[in-house]
Amino acid sequence: MNDFKNVKIAITGILPFLLAVDCLTSAIFFSIFSVSAMFVTAAFLYPLKNYDIKLKYPAAVFVSLPFNLALYNFFLSKNYYIGWNSEIYIFLTAFSMAGIYLGGYSRTASKFSEYFKHFSIMASVSVSIFMITGLSIELLKALPALSGVNALYYPGPVIILAGLLALGTSKILEKLI
Amino acid sequence: MIYFNIILFLGFGAELVLFSSKNSGRDYFMTAAVNSFTMLTVTSLFAFIANFLPEFSKNDIYIFIFSVSAAFFFNQSIYWLLGHADNGIYDSLNYLSCLVPFYILKLSKTAGAAVQNSFGAAAGFLAVAAIFFFIRKRIAIEAGNISDFNIFCCEIITLGFLSVSLSLFFKVV
Numbered sequence: 585m586n587d588f589k590n591v592k593i594a595i596t597g598i599l600p601f602l603l604a605v606d607c608l609t610s611a612i613f614f615s616i617f618s619v620s621a622m623f624v625t626a627a628f629l630y631p632l633k634n635y636d637i638k639l640k641y642p643a644a645v646f647v648s649l650p651f652n653l654a655l656y657n658f659f660l661s662k663n664y665y666i667g668w669n670s671e672i673y674i675f676l677t678a679f680s681m682a683g684i685y686l687g688g689y690s691r692t693a694s695k696f697s698e699y700f701k702h703f704s705i706m707a708s709v710s711v712s713i714f715m716i717t718g719l720s721i722e723l724l725k726a727l728p729a730l731s732g733v734n735a736l737y738y739p740g741p742v743i744i745l746a747g748l749l750a751l752g753t754s755k756i757l758e759k760l761i
Numbered sequence: 762m763i764y765f766n767i768i769l770f771l772g773f774g775a776e777l778v779l780f781s782s783k784n785s786g787r788d789y790f791m792t793a794a795v796n797s798f799t800m801l802t803v804t805s806l807f808a809f810i811a812n813f814l815p816e817f818s819k820n821d822i823y824i825f826i827f828s829v830s831a832a833f834f835f836n837q838s839i840y841w842l843l844g845h846a847d848n849g850i851y852d853s854l855n856y857l858s859c860l861v862p863f864y865i866l867k868l869s870k871t872a873g874a875a876v877q878n879s880f881g882a883a884a885g886f887l888a889v890a891a892i893f894f895f896i897r898k899r900i901a902i903e904a905g906n907i908s909d910f911n912i913f914c915c916e917i918i919t920l921g922f923l924s925v926s927l928s929l930f931f932k933v934v
Contacts, residue, residue: 588910595917600856641854642833646826653822672867675825676860681851688850740925747917754910 588754594706595750597681602717602746603739610667611718615711617652617677624648625683626703633690641684649678682706713749792852793890797883799835799858803828804865804879808872825863832858
């Protein structure tokens with residue numbers, strides 16, 4: 585637990601999708617899609633933990649795709665703004681690196697509670713980083729001096745923010761767990 | 762600019778994780794090269810198919826499913842041919858080889874542009890992977906007994922600065 589491999593995978597997994605976040609609403613939707621994909625992938629892979637077939641991992645990606653597409657169509661039908669290039673990103677979010685990691689971890693997890701703890705940590709880290717990025721974008725938008733130019737629309741500052749948040753998260757988790 | 766950065770870093774994310782299990786440079790660079798080659802092959806294959814079967818290229822679900830499957834099988838086959846022993850799941854199933862072809866195909870206007878973009882992405886990815894191989898070693902030496910997670914955070918922050926500098930460079934040039 586002390587090496588925070590689960591947090592590392594969670595952050596690496598959401599890094600590409602942070603680049604597509606352009607407001608708080610899109611941050612909320614991307615966190616929903618990421619957690620949904622993580623949940624479906626992990627739930628699909630857990631019963632298959634005793635089968636050592638690599639094909640189960642791409643199969644898990646294909647299983648999580650319809651769930652994400654259904655969520656996307658549901659939110660789209662409600663006329664919500666889902667974010668920049670969401671019609672492409674919705675496919676990409678179906679590939680959950682955290683879910684695949686949990687699937688691999690299930691082979692060594694002694695108890696289901698341990699597995700669920702890892703899932704909860706990864707999901708909460710992903711959601712909090714999405715939310716903080718979304719809130720930061722909204723705050724920068726609100727500054728009149730920066731009207732029209734938002735540093736967090738560019739990939740570089742978003743990646744730096746993710747790195748700083750990862751450091752902060754590890755400090756919080758060290759105290760909590 | 763965002764497109765360029767995303768192409769570069771979608772694949773890099775997986776490699777950040779991969780690195781921790783790879784102690785030798787040979788394994789690291791082989792993984793990076795195999796994934797880049799697979800990405801290039803899958804994109805070219807689908808661009809070729811899309812040229813002759815435009816109906817196929819209009820269906821996002823088909824492209825996604827076939828690109829992920831093709832990338833996984835290509836990677837597995839190449840590792841098997843090379844006799845690569847250390848092939849974890851992220852070696853065969855990662856953002857670079859599985860998702861970047863889909864991303865490039867959807868954002869490129871023509872099949873030729875898709876192939877060109879995939880060449881650029883593969884070259885960019887290999888360059889960044891090589892840079893980070895040495896940066897990580899340097900961070901580990903400089904930092905002394907710092908934990909692996911903190912090195913990872915430093916790497917992400919360095920990656921961000923690299924992205925900023927590349928964006929500025931391409932904006933100016």
